[in-house]
Amino acid sequence: MTDTVRENFMKLLTIAFALGLICAVAPIRCAPVTQAQSRQKPARKNLRYACPMHPDVTSSKPGKCPRCGMALRMVRNAPEASPTPVPETKDAEDLFSFSSARIPDTKVLDQNGNPLNFYSDLIKDKTVAINFIFTTCTTICPPLTATFRRVQQELGKTGQNVHLISVSVDPSIDTPERLHDFAAKFNAGPGWTFVTGEKAEIDGLLRALGVAVADKNDHTPLILIGNDVTGFWTRTYGLSPPATLIKTITDAASHK
Numbered sequence: 001m002t003d004t005v006r007e008n009f010m011k012l013l014t015i016a017f018a019l020g021l022i023c024a025v026a027p028i029r030c031a032p033v034t035q036a037q038s039r040q041k042p043a044r045k046n047l048r049y050a051c052p053m054h055p056d057v058t059s060s061k062p063g064k065c066p067r068c069g070m071a072l073r074m075v076r077n078a079p080e081a082s083p084t085p086v087p088e089t090k091d092a093e094d095l096f097s098f099s100s101a102r103i104p105d106t107k108v109l110d111q112n113g114n115p116l117n118f119y120s121d122l123i124k125d126k127t128v129a130i131n132f133i134f135t136t137c138t139t140i141c142p143p144l145t146a147t148f149r150r151v152q153q154e155l156g157k158t159g160q161n162v163h164l165i166s167v168s169v170d171p172s173i174d175t176p177e178r179l180h181d182f183a184a185k186f187n188a189g190p191g192w193t194f195v196t197g198e199k200a201e202i203d204g205l206l207r208a209l210g211v212a213v214a215d216k217n218d219h220t221p222l223i224l225i226g227n228d229v230t231g232f233w234t235r236t237y238g239l240s241p242p243a244t245l246i247k248t249i250t251d252a253a254s255h256k
């Protein structure tokens with residue numbers, strides 16, 4: 001019995017030794033395998049897909065962001081560190097240069113069908129927050145609009161005189177009537193203008209504001225915030241908590 005065990009043990013030892021010898025004398029055969037393995041693993045780990053607007057939303061496969069519906073983009077994540085924080089206003093401000101001079105006086109229509117000049121009627125001498133929506137959107141526009149509504153309510157309590165503007169990125173579908181219904185659905189109060197118009201005019205406006213996209217479904221949940229009196233402009237992520245947006249807006253309103 002013990003002999004058999006010893007025999008088997010010796011056999012195993014021999015095999016193990018032989019294997020070790022093969023690796024030792026033939027490193028060319030063994031080494032590339034281990035190298036390839038070690039090369040492969042981190043590569044797979046480093047390949048991620050992240051939402052451009054929600055860097056904390058990541059996936060190992062391509063797809064859409066569950067929060068905003070935007071297509072995930074491939075990113076290489078060097079260390080396996082914690083996800084990058086959502087860019088807050090400070091970062092955005094640093095990268096952002098914008099001025100009232102860039103805003104054209106585009107002929108637009110509001111949700112009541114009134115013709116307006118975009119700059120002189122909606123921006124001039126005011127503090128404004130502008131977002132970009134379309135009424136048939138099923139992804140980010142409803143939460144964007146609901147967030148704007150919360151912002152309007154909270155700002156109303158503080159007595160801040162800030163105008164909200166929602167510009168349609170789909171003006172051929174979004175007639176003033178449609179925008180009116182959309183505004184009503186979200187309980188938009190006075191001081192919140194929904195903007196549409198001729199497609200060519202609105203496209204030009206969106207380009208001037210730096211938010212034009214080829215496909216309306218790719219529109220970004222961005223809010224442009226500006227104080228035309230002082231010329232201060234910033235932009236922020238439109239799905240931030242209302243409190244964060246209110247802070248950015250009131251800072252802009254009181255900007256000297």
Ligand SMILES: [Cu+2]
Binds near residue numbers: 138139140141
């Ligand atoms: Cu949308």
